[in-house]
Amino acid sequence: AALKKQREVLNKKFGLPDAAAQQSEAMITQINELIAKEGVTAVQENPDKYIDQLIPTLLKGNNQVREGFKKALEQCASPEIVSLLAYDPAGDLAKLSCPLFAINGTSDLQVDADQNLTGIATATGHKATTKKYPELNHMFQPSKNGLPTEYGEIETTISPQVLQDIATWIQSVTK
Numbered sequence: 483a484a485l486k487k488q489r490e491v492l493n494k495k496f497g498l499p500d501a502a503a504q505q506s507e508a509m510i511t512q513i514n515e516l517i518a519k520e521g522v523t524a525v526q527e528n529p530d531k532y533i534d535q536l537i538p539t540l541l542k543g544n545n546q547v548r549e550g551f552k553k554a555l556e557q558c559a560s561p562e563i564v565s566l567l568a569y570d571p572a573g574d575l576a577k578l579s580c581p582l583f584a585i586n587g588t589s590d591l592q593v594d595a596d597q598n599l600t601g602i603a604t605a606t607g608h609k610a611t612t613k614k615y616p617e618l619n620h621m622f623q624p625s626k627n628g629l630p631t632e633y634g635e636i637e638t639t640i641s642p643q644v645l646q647d648i649a650t651w652i653q654s655v656t657k
Contacts, residue, residue, distance in 0.1 A: 513555050572601065587619050
C-alpha cells in the first residue's frame, strides 16, 4: 500500500496523465500477481517466459513495449523489491528497547511522513520520538517540489536544523 501511494504521488508530481498512471499501475499489479502465482525464483530465472503473458495482444510485436515490460518485471522480481514488499517493520520496531528518533520531511515523496511516523509511533507503543520537518525532502534538504530529480540540484546537503535536532536528541537520551 505504501509503494502504491508513493507511485501515485510521484506520478502526479511528474505530471503523468491519469490514464497513463492507471495503465502503469495496472501493469505493476499484473506483474505482482504473476510473481505471486509463479513464484519469484521462476520469474527471476526466466523473465522472457512470462513477458507474453503480460503484454496485451495488440502490442506483442512492439519491441519497445516488450523491453518496458521486461524491465518492469525484472525490477518487481529483484531481490531488493521482493524483500521490501515482504518486510513489515512493525514487529521489529515493537521489540526495540533503545530510544528511537524517527524523522521525515513533509516534502518527501518517497516516504509519506504522516504514514511513516504514525506507523512508527504505533509500532513502538508511542515510545519513539517523532518529528516532521516542513518543506524538507527525502534527503532532508529544503525542497521546492520534493521530486528525486531535485536532490542533486540543491546546494544544502542536509538541513542544519535536522542535524541540530539529532544532536540535541542524542544528548537528551545519553545523559
